[in-house]
């Protein structure tokens with residue numbers, strides 16, 4: 724069982740970027756927690772970060788995973804291409820946001836991804852990724 728975790732644009736800056744919104748945990752620290760939990764649960768995890776929409780679409784299309792966990796970051800609110808890629812591959816996808824996108828500016832309340840995702844986790848900080856890993860085990864094992 725393999726999951727692909729995709730972090731979208733600017734998430735490479737976590738820890739330094741608006742800590743009052745996104746917290747002080749760095750992306751490396753989050754990735755380490757994802758790897759440790761996945762290992763404990765017997766799940767293989769591949770992790771990918773990109774600031775480029777096309778690279779994210781390419782990674783989704785590779786279909787080398789059973790389930791996708793994705794924080795599309797700003798592309799959440801704009802990207803028909805990422806939505807279509809998730810739809811096209813037909814793999815379950817969990818959308819994760821560190822901040823609560825429904826409590827912020829109006830433009831963040833619309834997710835192009837939610838309609839093709841199995842579920843969305845928003846506003847629980849870095850813990851959201853770990854909840855998504857736990858949920859992925861349940862989704863894949865039925």
Ligand code: DQA
Nearest residue numbers: 794795796797820821822831
């Ligand atoms: C985000 C929320 C998005 O609105 C924003 O553009 C991000 C991060 C989050 O994790 O809270 O870059 O996806």
